[in-house]
Amino acid sequence: MSDTTTMEQLVSLCKRRGFVYPASEIYGGINGFWDYGPLGIQLKNNVRDAWWRAMVECPPIGPDGQPVQIVGLDSSIIQNPKTWEASGHVGGFNDPMVDCKECKSRFRADQVAMVTFLVNGDEVMTVGAVCDSPEVAVDEAMSSLNSKNRRRLEKHGDKLVSVVKTVEQLPAGETGNCPKCSGELTEPRMFNLMFDTYTGAIRDENAKTYLRPETAQGIFLNYKNVLDTMRVKVPFGIAQVGKAFRNEVTPRNFIFRSREFEQMEMEWFCCEEDVPMWYEFWKQQRMDFWCKIGLEGDNLIFRDHDGDELAHYSKACVDIEYRYPFTAPGFGELEGIAHRGCFDLTQHQTHSKAKMEYFDQPNNRKFLPHVIEPASGLTRGTLALLCEAFTPDEGRASKVFMKFKPSMAPVKAAVLPLVAKDGMPEIATQLYMQLREKHMVEIDIKQSIGKRYARQDEIGTPYCFTIDGDTLDDNTVTVRHRDTLDQERIPLDGVAKFLDEKITG
Ligand code: ATP
Numbered sequence: 130m131s132d133t134t135t136m137e138q139l140v141s142l143c144k145r146r147g148f149v150y151p152a153s154e155i156y157g158g159i160n161g162f163w164d165y166g167p168l169g170i171q172l173k174n175n176v177r178d179a180w181w182r183a184m185v186e187c188p189p190i191g192p193d194g195q196p197v198q199i200v201g202l203d204s205s206i207i208q209n210p211k212t213w214e215a216s217g218h219v220g221g222f223n224d225p226m227v228d229c230k231e232c233k234s235r236f237r238a239d240q241v242a243m244v245t246f247l248v249n250g251d252e253v254m255t256v257g258a259v260c261d262s263p264e265v266a267v268d269e270a271m272s273s274l275n276s277k278n279r280r281r282l283e284k285h286g287d288k289l290v291s292v293v294k295t296v297e298q299l300p301a302g303e304t305g306n307c308p309k310c311s312g313e314l315t316e317p318r319m320f321n322l323m324f325d326t327y328t329g330a331i332r333d334e335n336a337k338t339y340l341r342p343e344t345a346q347g348i349f350l351n352y353k354n355v356l357d358t359m360r361v362k363v364p365f366g367i368a369q370v371g372k373a374f375r376n377e378v379t380p381r382n383f384i385f386r387s388r389e390f391e392q393m394e395m396e397w398f399c400c401e402e403d404v405p406m407w408y409e410f411w412k413q414q415r416m417d418f419w420c421k422i423g424l425e426g427d428n429l430i431f432r433d434h435d436g437d438e439l440a441h442y443s444k445a446c447v448d449i450e451y452r453y454p455f456t457a458p459g460f461g462e463l464e465g466i467a468h469r470g471c472f473d474l475t476q477h478q479t480h481s482k483a484k485m486e487y488f489d490q491p492n493n494r495k496f497l498p499h500v501i502e503p504a505s506g507l508t509r510g511t512l513a514l515l516c517e518a519f520t521p522d523e524g525r526a527s528k529v530f531m532k533f534k535p536s537m538a539p540v541k542a543a544v545l546p547l548v549a550k551d552g553m554p555e556i557a558t559q560l561y562m563q564l565r566e567k568h569m570v571e572i573d574i575k576q577s578i579g580k581r582y583a584r585q586d587e588i589g590t591p592y593c594f595t596i597d598g599d600t601l602d603d604n605t606v607t608v609r610h611r612d613t614l615d616q617e618r619i620p621l622d623g624v625a626k627f628l629d630e631k632i633t634g
Contacts, residue, residue: 132454133272139454139519140383142529146587148172148515148539149384161380161388163508168588171539171569173391173511177370179422179537180393180507184368189414192406199366199395200359204347206372207338213323215480216346216473218339221441223319225297226378227305231312237378238297238317242266243305245292248285254278257296257308261382264459266293273308322375324388340374345502347371348396349473353485363487363498364399364407370507382455384512391507396469398487398498404468407501408445412466415503416449419463419510423534424517428452430460444468449505451513463513464505471497518589525614526579531589532612535632540590541568542628545581547597549574556621557596560606563625568632586611592631594624 143149148169152162165173183189184199191197213219225238236259244266245255258269270291271279282289296305297317305314324340327333341347348367355367370393380386399407412431420426434446446467450460474497478485486495518531535541544561546553554574561572571590573581578595585593593609600606605618608627619627 132457135454135516135519136383138521138529139515142519142531142587143169143383143515146584161377161386163384163387168539169511172514172533172537173507175537175539176422176510176514177391177393177507180418180505180510181368181370183414183418183421184366184393184395188366192410197364197366198361199368199397200355200361202348202351202355202367202369203371204344204351204369206341206374207326207328208341208347208350210338211480212346212350212477213339213342215476216349217441217476218323218342218346219321222322222342224322224378225317226320227296227314227317229307229310229312229314232307232310234307234309235378236296236308236314239295240379241296241305241308241314242270242293243296243299244270245294246282247290247292248288253282253285253289255306257306257311257314259308259379259381261385261453261461262456262459263293263295265456267291269308320376320378322377324374324376341372342375343373343504344369344371344392344394345396345504346473348394349477352396352398352474353483356487363489364397364403366395366397368393368395370394382453382461384508385453385455385461387508390509392504393507393510394502394504397501397503399501400489400496401471401499404499404501408466408468411501411503412447415464415466415505419449419451419513422514423537424451424513428517429463432460440467444470451516453513453516463509464503467502467504469500469502471499473500474498525583525586527583527586530586530611533589533591535591538589538591539569540571540585540588541632542570542592542594543581543585543590544570544572545578545593545595546574547578547595551598552601553596556600560594560596560621560624564628567625568628570628582609592628 146168147166150164150166151158152164153159185201188197188199226235227238228235240259242258242260243255244258246253256270258266258273260266260269299305304316307314323342325337327336328338329336348369373392374389377386377388380388397407419429428451430450432448432450439446446465448462449464451463453461474485485497487498488495514537518533520532521529544557546557557572564570591611595607604621606621606624607616608619609616
C-alpha cells in the first residue's frame with residue numbers, strides 16, 4: 130500500500146471514529162486548525178500525562194543515582210510583548226516564503242523542492258514539489274505530473290536521473306516553479322510566524338501583543354519565581370505543556386504542521402561545565418520515552434543539526450525524528466533537544482533589568498545557568514502514535530485496527546453484553562461500574578457483536594469483555610484480545626485485576 134493511501138485512510142479513520150475533525154468544518158474548514166474529538170482528546174491526554182509523569186511526578190534517575198529535580202508550570206499564553214523582543218522572536222522568528230506569480234499560492238521556500246530530471250546530463254523537465262523531506266521529493270514531483278508528462282519521463286527508463294534542490298538552495302537570481310500550476314515563484318522573502326493581537330480597548334501599536342509561538346519563554350520568565358519560591362537548586366528543570374501558535378506558511382500533513390498546536394517543553398538549568406553530560410543524558414531519556422509509549426525503535430532516529438540550521442538561540446541541537454508515512458522512507462521532526470546556552474536568561478536580564486543570576490552557596494559563586502531544552506510536540510507526538518498504531522488487516526471486519534500500546538489506548542476496555550436481554554445488560558453494567566473507577570472503559574449494548582468488535586478494533590481498544598449465556602451459568606466472561614483476536618474465558622470477579630495488570634504491566 131502506498132504511503133499516500135495510508136495517510137488518506139488514517140485521516141478518514143480519525144474523522145469517522147472521533148479522533149480528529151477539521152476545525153470549522155461546517156464553514157468549509159480553516160487551513161492549519163484541527164479539533165480533537167472524544168477519542169483524540171483521550172489519546173492526546175494520555176501522551177501528555179505520560180510526559181508529565183516522566184518529567185514532573187517521577188523524573189528520571191540522574192547520573193549520581195538520585196532522581197533529578199523538575200517542577201511544573203502553566204504560564205500565560207499572552208505575555209508582555211517585550212518578552213518576544215528579548216527572546217529574538219520579533220526580529221528573528223522568520224521563515225523564508227515564496228509566492229506563485231500566477232496562482233498566488235504561498236509556500237515555505239525550504240519546503241518547495243525543484244526536481245530536475247536529466248538524461249545523459251541534459252535537462253528533460255523541472256518540476257516543483259512540496260515536501261517535508263527530500264527523500265519524497267521525486268515521488269511527489271512524479272505524482273503531480275499528468276499522464277502524458279509522466280510517460281515522457283518514464284520512456285527514458287534507467288537513464289533518467291533526478292537532482293533535488295529546495296527553492297531556498299537555488300543560486301541568487303534563480304527562481305523556482307509553482308508545485309501547483311508551474312507558474313514562476315517570487316524570490317524568498319522573510320515572513321514572521323507570530324500571530325499578533327491587541328489587548329485592551331485601543332488598537333494601536335502600544336496595545337500589540339502576541340500569541341506565544343513556544344511555551345519555553347513562559348518558563349524563562351518564571352525561572353526566578355521558581356528559584357525563589359521552591360526548594361530547587363541548580364541543576365533543576367521546569368516543565369510546561371500548553372498551546373503554541375505559529376502562522377505557518379504551509380500548514381500540511383494533517384496535524385503534523387498546524388497553526389495552533391501543543392508543545393511539551395522542559396528547560397533544564399545547569400552549570401556550563403556540565404552541559405555535555407546533561408545533553409547526552411536528556412537525548413537518551415527522551416528517546417527512551419517515545420519508545421516506552423509505543424513507538425518502534427526502528428522508526429526513530431537522532432539527527433544532529435548542522436551549524437547553519439541552528440535556531441538563533443541554539444548552540445547545538447539534535448532532533449528525534451519519526452518515520453511518518455508522508456516522510457517515509459525518510460524521517461520528520463518529533464522533538465528537538467537544544468543547548469540554548471545562557472541566551473534566554475541573558476536576554477531577559479538585559480531587557481528587564483531583573484537579576485537572573487544563581488548563587489551557588491557551596492562554591493560561593495554567582496552565574497547564569499545554561500539550558501538544555503527537550504522540546505516536543507504533543508499534537509505531533511499524538512500523530513506519531515496514530516501512525517504507528519494504524520494496522521491494516523484484511524482478515525477482520527474493520528479491515529484495519531489501531532494497535533496502541535494498552536496504557537496509551539483512548540479506551541482501555543469495552544464491556545459488551547452479547548444480547549440486550551436475559552440479564553446480560555445488568556451484569557455488564559455492574560462490571561462497567563466497577564472498572565470505570567480506575568480506567569477509561571466503555572459499555573456498548575446496541576448492534577450486533579461483530580459490529581461492536583469492529584468499532585473497538587478501529588478505536589484501538591485492547592480488550593473486550595463479553596457477557597454471554599455462559600456468564601449466567603458459571604460467572605465467567607470472554608476476553609477478546611485486539612491484536613491476536615484470541616478469546617479466553619476468565620472469572621467475572623477477576624476482570625478488574627486482569628485489566629489492572631494488562632494496563633500497568
Ligand atoms: P519545524 O522545523 O518542523 O518547523 P521547529 O524546529 O521549528 O519545527 P521547535 O521550535 O523546535 O520546532 O518546536 C518544538 C516542537 O514543537 C517540534 O519538535 C514539533 O514537535 C512541535 N512543533 C513545532 N511547530 C509545529 C507545528 N506547526 N505544528 C505542530 N507541531 C509543531
